[in-house]
Amino acid sequence: MSNFIVKKVAVLGAGVMGAQIAAHCVNAKVPVVLFDLPAKEGPKNGIVLRAIENLKKLSPAPLGNKDDAALIEVANYEDNLDVLAGCDLIIEAIAERMDWKHDLYAKVAPHIAPNAIFASNTSGLSINKLAEGFDAELKARFCGVHFFNPPRYMHLVELIPTTDTRPDILDQLETFLTSTLGKGVVRAKDTPNFIANRVGIFGMLATIVEAEKFGLSVDVVDDLTGAKLGRAKSGTFRTADVVGLDTMGHVIKTMQDNLKDDPFFSVYKTPDILAKLIEKGALGQKSGAGFYKKVGKEIQRLDFATGEYVTGGAKAADIVGRILKEKDPVKKFKAMRESTNPQAQFLWAIFRDAFHYIAFHLESIADNARDIDFAMRWGFGWSVGPFETWQGAGWMQIAQWVKEDIDAGKALSTAPLPAWVFEGSVAEKGVHTPEGSYSVAKSGYVPLSDLPVYQRQQFRAPVVGLGGADPKTAGTTVFEDESVRLWHSDDEVLVVSLKTKMHVIGDGVIKGLQRALKEAETGFKGIVIWNTDAAEGGAFSAGADLQSALPAFMAGGAKAMEPIVRELQDTFMALKYSNVPVVAAVAGLALGGGCELALHASKRVASIESYIGLVEVGVGLVPAGGGLKEAALRAATEAKGNDILQFLKNGFMNAATAQVSKSALEAKAMGYLKEDDVIVFNAYELLHVAKTTARAMADAGYRAPARRTFPVTGRYGWGTIRGQMVNMRDGGFISAYDYQLGDTIAEIVTGGDIDQGSVVSEQWILDLERKAFVALLNNPKTQERIMGMMQTGKPVRN
Structure with a gap:
């Protein structure tokens, strides 16, 4: 195995994703140069400089340490293309337009070093089409590398080869992404929106369809489809607001344009409510209104019937909450399917739609069932993937129920479940077994990747049914x-x-x-x-x-x-x-x-x-x-x-x-x-x-x-710190009790009421710590804070 050492990365495009990918490279101590167009006025690298300034303000923070923003090298396509010759990995992250990307590729291709990997961070355009026009040599070193937003925190990166990508290029990139950048890599096929967005956006669209069918409001749907299902606590509509309704609209459009023959095509229609919001400029969190709107301190929800915002905060029905608390998935799904409560029927419907979809599309979008589970866990924050859920709830029983719903015309498509669902070892064991996960193309089970980088993971990400060592009992x-x-x-x-x-x-x-x-x-x-x-x-x-x-x-x-x-x-x-x-x-x-x-x-x-x-x-x-x-x-x-x-x-x-x-x-x-x-x-x-x-x-x-003794600042240091704290207290920055606690900390770290320069042992300071701790426990204000924290989990400011 030859070493692939990334000495420098170039990121083309200083938009939201490009700048944050560059930031995460810097976090990992990988030198990075960030490119964008030359600015029309002011300094030529103005666009990139503004993007880097913006990185310091974003929350959650893309940079592990804000000061590291200075380490990102700035460049533009007019003056600095020669810098590309010194880069081992080039990631293109400009807007999702095939023509713009091709124009940029024509400009940069002559400057790419002969061994460098060239990759596009597209979220859904065809990687093979992007590579059209490259010479054979560059084509072999080109692939898709799709980071999820925000790149520092989202574990998933989808790696998408073209028909010409060299296998060793993919192995090198997977190793770098896994170990250096800390990612979970899933290899996807070159199909529209790849795996996570394909399945995830379908799931969101199906949820909107079923919510309207069962007459559920956005806040109830979010309560049902968030933490209660072991998914991101923002649920469905709140997640759409955070992602941006325009972004969601764009991903849906990719599906409309490229999936005309898909039996689920009718589901890819942009929901009327979404189209209206986008038209109004209500794009979610970034514009202040979407499915939700903050009015003063109140979060209001959109009422689909009237198009007005009304008081939100409605929750799932108690009976449905109890069904979802059931630990045994077999019992849980039976209760969900048999309940007459519309919320429970809605939940069964969205699970059925997801199972129907992933079974039908497994062959075309992924190598095996595990890759779909990992994509949804790492890219959408699900604690359990959809195939794992299905298998855990009883493979054949669920398959039977899904088939009944399709036959009864309740499903979102009339396409039958593929035959493999009911045949051979899958019928007996499901899609995940100790020998691997089911692959339709190979009509067998595919084991986990054996790249050397995974030998660094004594306990790999677990998969329900796959077996593997359990860290709680291993060794x-x-x-x-x-x-x-x-x-x-x-x-x-x-x-x-x-x-x-x-x-x-x-x-x-x-x-x-x-x-x-x-x-x-x-x-x-x-x-x-x-x-x-x-x-x-x-x-x-x-x-x-x-x-x-x-x-x-x-x-x-x-x-x-x-x-x-x-x-x-x-x-x-x-x-x-x-x-x-x-x-x-x-x-x-x-x-x-x-x-x-x-x-x-x-x-x-x-x-x-x-x-x-x-x-x-x-x-x-x-x-x-x-x-x-x-x-x-x-x-x-x-x-x-x-x-x-x-x-x-x-x-x-x-x-x-x-x-x-x-x-x-x-x-x-x-x-x-x-x-x-x-x-x-x-x-x-x-x-x-x-x-x-x-x-x-x-x-x-x-x-x-x-064991060494060491000098302390004594009462001189204590007095100096106390003086600064008096100003903070009198300025209203800290409460009187915060001042008292701060004064106690100052006494301990300075060694207390002794001469400046006194030499003390570690035990001396430990004794001060212990004495102060025990004395504070007697203070009613401390007792108030402890009780408050135990009851509410939030600090009491007294």
């Missing part, structure tokens, strides 16, 4: 209870997986970590703290388990908490000074005690999507697991004899204002991750990189760091 268990599982895969690394809700840290987790240290020091090279749902959006740890500490607090008051906090501190310090390296594999939320757990590891390997911070002030407390001690120690280390206070400001402000990083890159800038900590872009590779890191540290002769 050899050393110890397990309801809080933790300690296990290994015969590779000299002990893995600690937390099992508590949101992986909060209570007594069981503390005892588990102590046990892991003992086990590792006798029989392993290192420890990795990794949770089984790291790649599926789970938390690393949402912090200390306040709930579990309540009984002790109720029985013995704040004083009873003192030994609990001391044990937490001692355990984290034992991790820091362990004789084997401890690697924290961080993904998702690492808040409060979860952040402190990561801070005390020997090293951190963090997913780009890591949200790290000390948030204790939200519940009226201060960090007490050594988070403030680490801030004081790191400031003293960085200052190297200069004024420590300058280096302490950052750590103090982060904790006093409960700042949470919006990415692992920002966590580095904030000081929660160190410069040499590793950032991983594909969360499925997190465990592999963490284990490799732990073993490498051990192999390099790891020794625990020496």
Whole structure:
């Protein structure tokens, strides 16, 4: 396998998608040059410069660290085409017009390096037609690479070859997209709108048709088709508003223009209501009105009958909510199909329409059933794909019901289900089996891709019915209870997986970590703290388990908490000074005690999507697991004899204002991750990189760091910070109680009421943390904040 190293990427087109693809390349430290037309007035690269400025304002943020916007090189098609010669990958991302794309290709083709890959980020135009006019050599290096919006956060990238694309080009690109940019790659056939938009937009259109048939309002439909189905909580119509109704209209038009022979063609008609909204310029979120409209604080919904906006917020019927809560999919679908409630009938109808559609079109749009499931999960945020849902609910029973509905004229098309649905092994086992997923073209089961890049994923994205190792039970268990599982895969690394809700840290987790240290020091090279749902959006740890500490607090008051906090501190310090390296594999939320757990590891390997911070002030407390001690120690280390206070400001402000990083890159800038900590872009590779890191540290002769004393700023620093906080309080930026909490944090990070330059131990600061934490627990205002957080999940500002 030859190395394909992408030294530089060119993105052609600085529109919404192009600029964000460039931003994500920069996140991944891939040098990138962003092209657009020369501006008619002002600086020639004005269009690109404005696009880069705009990246800093977008939410959710395309850049992991806003300052990295400066790393995007700017260019225009008139002066800078020679730059293309130094690019290994060129991604075209201009507007969806075949003629414009061809004009641009004619301009850039002579400048493309002989080994570079050329790809179009089209969302639905034919890749073969786009390649017309290329010489054979360039044709072999051209393909479609369809990112989903927003590119940093959406896991899916569809890779679409032409009939001439060289297979090794696709393998190289898939490897780069998977490992470097952190994506989930699905290979699609060159059919209109490829896989995810084809199935997803059909699903949205079918939902609109069925909603009108059953007389359901947009808010009820969104409540039914969002989180309750394990899909994006924005449901159907809200999603359309976010995507933009003009964009949706455009994707529908591609289907109308290119799918005239499709038996579902009548469904591709632009819904009247959508056409009217687009005509009025009500394009959804970007224009302030679409299916919904914000009026003051109220979100109003469009009433289809009158075309007016009315009060929204209606929810699914209780009885239907109960059907959807049923855990057993077989029972759930039976209840849905047999219910007389119009909402339940609507749900059965949209599932039936989707099953009918994917079965009929599987052969023409995808290589196998798994690719459709992955496309919908990664591109549309479904927790379970449509084929997985069908199989889970009983393959033959569902097939029978769909057939009955088609025969009775209830379906959206009269086309029968294809014969393979009822035949041979599919009838017996469904489309997903341990040997692979069903492919109509190969009339057999196709195993998962065996590209070397997937060997970096010990647990690949699971598929219902496909089998594969379950991270909850894989490997050899050393110890397990309801809080933790300690296990290994015969590779000299002990893995600690937390099992508590949101992986909060209570007594069981503390005892588990102590046990892991003992086990590792006798029989392993290192420890990795990794949770089984790291790649599926789970938390690393949402912090200390306040709930579990309540009984002790109720029985013995704040004083009873003192030994609990001391044990937490001692355990984290034992991790820091362990004789084997401890690697924290961080993904998702690492808040409060979860952040402190990561801070005390020997090293951190963090997913780009890591949200790290000390948030204790939200519940009226201060960090007490050594988070403030680490801030004081790191400031003293960085200052190297200069004024420590300058280096302490950052750590103090982060904790006093409960700042949470919006990415692992920002966590580095904030000081929660160190410069040499590793950032991983594909969360499925997190465990592999963490284990490799732990073993490498051990192999390099790891020794625990020496315990050092360090200087603090004492009462001089405390007084200086307090002065700045008085201004914030008096200016109304923080509440009086926020001021009190901030003052307590200032006292701890400066070492308290001692002389400037005093030298202290880590234990000195830990004692200050613990004392302050226990004292605050007695404060009624803190108790108010804790109760508020437990009841509503939102911080109380008192």
